[in-house]
Amino acid sequence: MTDAELQEIDKLLDRDLQQELPAPIEAAVCALVGEGERRLISLHADITPSGEYGDRWFLVTDRRLATLAPENGSARVEVDVPLDEVKRFRLRDFIGSGSLEAVKGSESVELVRFSRSVAPQMSRIYHVLRRLAAEDDQAEEGDRGRGSHGPPRATRCPECGRALPRWSEVCPFCMKRGQLLARLIVYLNPYRAYAIIGFLSSLLLTVLNLLPAYATRYLFDGVIRPRYLPGLWIVVWSLLGIYVVRTVIGMGRGYMMEWLGGRVVLDMRTELYDHLQMLSLGFFSRKQTGQIMSRVTNDIMRLQYFIADGLQQIIINLLTIPVIFIMLFAANPKLAALTLLPTPLIAAGTYWFGVLIHRVYQKVWRRWAGLSAALADSIPGIRVVKSFAQEDRESARFRTRSGELFAQELNAAKLWTVFFPAIGLITSVGSLVVYGYGGLQVLLGVTTMGTLVMFTQLMWQFYGPVQALGDMNHRVQHALTAAERVFEVLDTAAEIPNAPGSIVLPRMDGRVEFRNVSFSYEPGKPVLTNISFVGEAGEMIGLVGPSGAGKSTLVQLLSRFYDVEAGEVLIDGIDVRELSLRSLRQQIGVVLQEPFLFHGTVAENICYGVPDADPEEIVAAAKAANAHDFIVNLPHGYDTMTGERGQLMSGGERQRVSIARAILKNPRILILDEATSSVDTETEMLIQQALERLVEHRTTFAIAHRLSTLRKADKIVVLERGRVAEIGSHDELLVSDGLYSRLCKLQSELSKVRVW
Numbered sequence: 001m002t003d004a005e006l007q008e009i010d011k012l013l014d015r016d017l018q019q020e021l022p023a024p025i026e027a028a029v030c031a032l033v034g035e036g037e038r039r040l041i042s043l044h045a046d047i048t049p050s051g052e053y054g055d056r057w058f059l060v061t062d063r064r065l066a067t068l069a070p071e072n073g074s075a076r077v078e079v080d081v082p083l084d085e086v087k088r089f090r091l092r093d094f095i096g097s098g099s100l101e102a103v104k105g106s107e108s109v110e111l112v113r114f115s116r117s118v119a120p121q122m123s124r125i126y127h128v129l130r131r132l133a134a135e136d137d138q139a140e141e142g143d144r145g146r147g148s149h150g151p152p153r154a155t156r157c158p159e160c161g162r163a164l165p166r167w168s169e170v171c172p173f174c175m176k177r178g179q180l181l182a183r184l185i186v187y188l189n190p191y192r193a194y195a196i197i198g199f200l201s202s203l204l205l206t207v208l209n210l211l212p213a214y215a216t217r218y219l220f221d222g223v224i225r226p227r228y229l230p231g232l233w234i235v236v237w238s239l240l241g242i243y244v245v246r247t248v249i250g251m252g253r254g255y256m257m258e259w260l261g262g263r264v265v266l267d268m269r270t271e272l273y274d275h276l277q278m279l280s281l282g283f284f285s286r287k288q289t290g291q292i293m294s295r296v297t298n299d300i301m302r303l304q305y306f307i308a309d310g311l312q313q314i315i316i317n318l319l320t321i322p323v324i325f326i327m328l329f330a331a332n333p334k335l336a337a338l339t340l341l342p343t344p345l346i347a348a349g350t351y352w353f354g355v356l357i358h359r360v361y362q363k364v365w366r367r368w369a370g371l372s373a374a375l376a377d378s379i380p381g382i383r384v385v386k387s388f389a390q391e392d393r394e395s396a397r398f399r400t401r402s403g404e405l406f407a408q409e410l411n412a413a414k415l416w417t418v419f420f421p422a423i424g425l426i427t428s429v430g431s432l433v434v435y436g437y438g439g440l441q442v443l444l445g446v447t448t449m450g451t452l453v454m455f456t457q458l459m460w461q462f463y464g465p466v467q468a469l470g471d472m473n474h475r476v477q478h479a480l481t482a483a484e485r486v487f488e489v490l491d492t493a494a495e496i497p498n499a500p501g502s503i504v505l506p507r508m509d510g511r512v513e514f515r516n517v518s519f520s521y522e523p524g525k526p527v528l529t530n531i532s533f534v535g536e537a538g539e540m541i542g543l544v545g546p547s548g549a550g551k552s553t554l555v556q557l558l559s560r561f562y563d564v565e566a567g568e569v570l571i572d573g574i575d576v577r578e579l580s581l582r583s584l585r586q587q588i589g590v591v592l593q594e595p596f597l598f599h600g601t602v603a604e605n606i607c608y609g610v611p612d613a614d615p616e617e618i619v620a621a622a623k624a625a626n627a628h629d630f631i632v633n634l635p636h637g638y639d640t641m642t643g644e645r646g647q648l649m650s651g652g653e654r655q656r657v658s659i660a661r662a663i664l665k666n667p668r669i670l671i672l673d674e675a676t677s678s679v680d681t682e683t684e685m686l687i688q689q690a691l692e693r694l695v696e697h698r699t700t701f702a703i704a705h706r707l708s709t710l711r712k713a714d715k716i717v718v719l720e721r722g723r724v725a726e727i728g729s730h731d732e733l734l735v736s737d738g739l740y741s742r743l744c745k746l747q748s749e750l751s752k753v754r755v756w
Contacts, residue, residue, distance in 0.1 A: 017041050017121060017128075025057050028068050028075035038062045041128065043121055047097050047113035049078070058100075058112040060129065065102060067112045079111055091126045100126060180483045181476075184307065187264045194260045195312075201253040202316045208246045210327070213457040215239055220450030261308025268486065269300045275490055283492060294372045295489055299365070299482035306479035314472045317465035324462040331455050332447060335438055339459050342430035346423055346466050353419045354476075360412045361481050367405035374401050427463040434459055496560055502580040508587050509572050510537040510668045510699035512558065516567035519550075519557060527553050528722045531567070535715065540700040542710035542730075544740060545719035551703045554719070555671045558701065559588050571669070589667030591691075593674035595658035597646030602631055603638040605646075605657055609665035617664060624693050625660035626686040627653070652686070659690045670695060672702040707744050716740065 019042055021029060033039065041060035048054035048069075056078070059066040065086070067079040081102050090101040090108065099113045100122055114122050188195045215235050223231040273296060284292070328336035378385060378394045385394050438455060441447045517531040528550045535541040543551040556562055557569050560576050569576045576584060589609075597605045606621055607613040613621075618638065622628040630653055634640040646654045662670065672691065688709065695702075704710050711730050718725045718733065718740045726738045733740035 017043055017125060019043055021057060022070070024070060024073060024075045025068055028077065029059060029066075032059075032064075032066060032068075032077060032080070033061060034063070037064075041125055043118070043125065045112045045114040045118055045122075047115055049110065049113060051097070051113070053115075056112060058125075060125070065111055065129075079109065081109055081111065086129075089126060089129045091123065098122065100129075180480050180487065183487060184303070184311075184479070184483060187268055188260075188307070190267075191260055191263060194256060198253055198257050198260060199312055199315065201249055201256075202312050203319070205246060205249055205253065206316055206320050206323075208242055208249070209461065210324070210458070211242050212239060213454045213461070215242075216457060217448075217450035217454035220453055221448045222450070225449070257308050257312065261304045261306075264307050265300055265304035268303065269296060272296055272300070272486060272489060275492075279492060292489075294365075294368055295485050298368060298372075299485050302478050302482040303486065306476070306482075310472060310476070310479065313468070314476070317468050317472060320465045321462065324458055324465075328455065328458055328462065331451060331458070332438075332441075335434055335441075335455055338433050338437055339430065339462060341433065342426045342463075343466060345426050346463075349419065349423060349426075353415060357412060357415050360408065360415060361478060364405070364408045364412060365481055365485065367401070367408050371398075371401045371405055374398055427466075430463070431456075431459065496563060496581070498581055499578050503574060503578050504580045504583040505572065505574070505587070506583075508668045511535070511570075511572050512541075512669065512699055512701075513570040513573075514554070514557075514567070515570060517554075517557065517564050517569060518566040519553060519562065519564050521553075526722055528557075531719075531722075531724055533715075533717050533724060533727055535699055535701070537699055538697055539714040540695055540702060540712065542713035542716040543701060543703045543719065544707060544710065544716055544743065545725070549719040550722045551719055552673060555673065555701050555703065558669070559590070559671070560584060587668045588671065589662035589665050589669070590671045590673065591655070591658055591662050591694075595646070595654045597642045597649070597654055597657060599642065599644045601636075601639045601641060602634065602657060605642060606638075606660045606664055608661055613664055618660075621660040621664035622657075624663050625656045625690040627656035627660050627690075630656075656686065656690060659694060663690075663694050668698060670698045670700040672700065672704075674703055674705065707740070 018040075021042055029039075029042075039059070039061050041058070043058045045056040045058050045067075046053055048056065055070055057068045057075075059068065061083075063083055065079070065081045065083060066077055068075045069078050081104070085104050086102045087105065088103045090103060092099045092101060097113060097115050098119055100111045102109045102111055112122075215238055218231070219235045222228060223235060276292065276296075325336070325340075328339055374397055378398070385391060434456065438447070438452045442449055442452050512535040514531045514533055517528055518526060519528045520526040531550075531554065533541075543554060545551055553562075557564055558571075558576070560569075560579075560581065563577060571579065571584070598608065603615070603618050606618050610617075615638075619628060622631055622638075631638055631640075640648075642649055642654075642657075646657070649657070672695075702710060702713065707730075710716055713730060715727060716730060716733055717727050718738070720739055726733060726736060726740060728736065728740075734744060735741075
């Protein structure tokens with residue numbers, strides 16, 4: 001390998017990947033490694049090739065991969081693979097352990113095994129080895145598979161090789177600050193007229209702020225010194241006019257900039273929320289609710305503050321500094337030179353402060369997201385918290401998160417409480433030099449008192465923007481950190497995208513075919529394997545099997561919440577990946593075991609899938625779902641609030657409202673996921689009656705553990721360990737004496753025990 005390539009690899013290596021070797025292992029390594037061969041990785045692993053716990057040492061050089069085992073006070077080489085023979089690498093997951101393999105042609109060599117405690121280091125080593133072998137990123141995808149969340153999450157930045165933070169999929173080192181700023185400015189394009197007016201008014205305010213200095217010089221040199229009384233009134237009335245005009249312009253500009261910032265942030269917030277709606281379930285399973293909420297609320301608010309005022313203030317300050325600089329030199333070059341003495345210290349301090357404060361605020365925002373996540377977990381689950389008497393535990397967890405946030409905010413406070421007073425001291429010392437030298441010039445008659453006073457005012461107006469740039473840097477770091485988090489979400493591609501030229505089915509017949517379908521949530525752990533069966537239009541298909549057999553996963557593939565790894569899911573002979581997502585999901589209705597109701601009225605929840613439904617249609621759907629009678633007895637009937645997640649209603653009532661919602665949607669394909677498993681017998685009878693009306697003339701997939709509910713199913717698919725164990729009607733499967741028959745007998749015996 002070239003020196004440049006090795007330097008690139010060095011960026012990927014962390015200290016914990018280069019562990020010190022015991023003496024016997026070190027001696028064996030010295031005998032193994034040739035002259036000029038460079039060691040890159042030496043790591044202790046804790047699983048033997050037979051799967052038992054034991055010491056192993058994994059070695060990587062620029063020429064070989066080796067595994068060494070201790071033996072009778074020395075060491076032996078178990079694996080020695082030349083690096084140039086390896087085509088690619090494979091990282092495999094087992095239960096409680098994993099292995100790293102090297103692929104040489106058609107042969108696969110297990111390099112080392114390891115427990116979960118070593119897995120994080122092995123994951124990083126895997127990415128280093130892929131760089132060493134110049135392996136194509138796409139080559140490994142087929143080996144590792146795609147999980148429920150799409151491709152396995154990258155742990156290293158593809159550009160710089162640094163480890164990605166666990167809270168982010170964007171490398172903070174490679175995030176281009178200028179590009180972030182440019183992306184923010186793009187949101188101003190629709191309102192550029194307002195932005196230009198705001199900018200011009202800021203320039204005018206800057207000029208108005210400079211005029212009093214000249215008026216002051218005239219006051220001293222043209223009025224007080226010659227005792228010219230009319231000139232006094234000229235100065236007073238001129239300053240009054242300047243102050244009034246400045247105030248009016250400032251008020252108008254302030255309101256307009258607040259409107260502009262709010263309008264831009266409204267667009268960003270809407271775009272962010274719209275994009276969240278298009279992301280797959282995999283994204284939301286990777287992110288905590290609080291983290292997502294933090295991006296939509298806190299981060300957007302910080303951007304609003306920056307866009308409304310900070311951005312233009314930066315531009316104005318950058319323009320003000322050279323203007324005042326010219327004015328100072330025009331007034332007195334020697335005094336101007338003295339005024340500039342503190343400037344390098346201010347600039348260097350500002351740069352140092354910006355670097356440090358950005359790192360600190362990244363940690364602060366993560367602590368804020370963690371605090372929001374803790375709230376999002378505990379408040380919706382407050383019943384569980386109280387049921388298990390875990391209030392103290394949740395309070396302790398919240399105090400811990402709050403304490404971590406407080407500690408990081410203190411770190412930020414330490415920086416700015418030191419920085420700003422230090423900058424103030426530097427400018428004050430600089431002003432003393434100006435006062436001393438300028439006062440001496442006035443006493444010697446070299447310059448006038450008016451010029452010195454004007455110069456002093458301009459000096460503070462010069463120091464002001466220079467010092468403000470430090471504060472602006474502070475604001476910019478706030479904004480860019482928030483922008484990183486917002487754009488991270490906006491840049492997340494939809495894992496289940498619409499295919500180019502996707503097909504819109506105005507009305508599907510409902511014939512469903514699973515053709516050799518395989519799928520896994522995690523690499524190496526298949527959930528479904530080679531599933532094949534057909535559900536004809538209008539049929540009711542029961543899905544049966546032990547917990548974890550893949551029943552719910554199967555129907556989620558039908559709704560295309562996830563995409564298959566292999567095979568096809570066809571509706572009316574068309575692969576669901578070729579269908580428009582909207583047209584597909586609009587014609588699929590779902591009734592879940594735990595129905596979710598939104599905070600709103602009963603009527604709003606029933607017509608959620610058909611927002612423009614007439615009241616008569618809502619009532620008809622409720623009657624078909626056996627929900628009308630209990631709804632009219634509620635305090636406000638159909639206008640009764642359901643509470644958050646429907647907590648003001650019983651489980652059976654929520655289920656019947658969800659069935660009414662499905663009936664009103666009138667889907668061609670219906671999915672029933674344990675729709676009656678959590679209710680009493682009387683409620684179950686009402687729900688069953690409603691379901692019988694709902695399934696008429698639709699293709700229905702019913703997942704049920706109560707097998708008696710599937711007696712009328714046209715076809716029952718029995719799944720076991722992700723495979724189709726048997727298919728047939730209820731009567732056919734009973735006489736076949738297979739898994740379904742055994743499950744029926746087991747439930748029959750269990751029901752007898754309950755009756756007894």
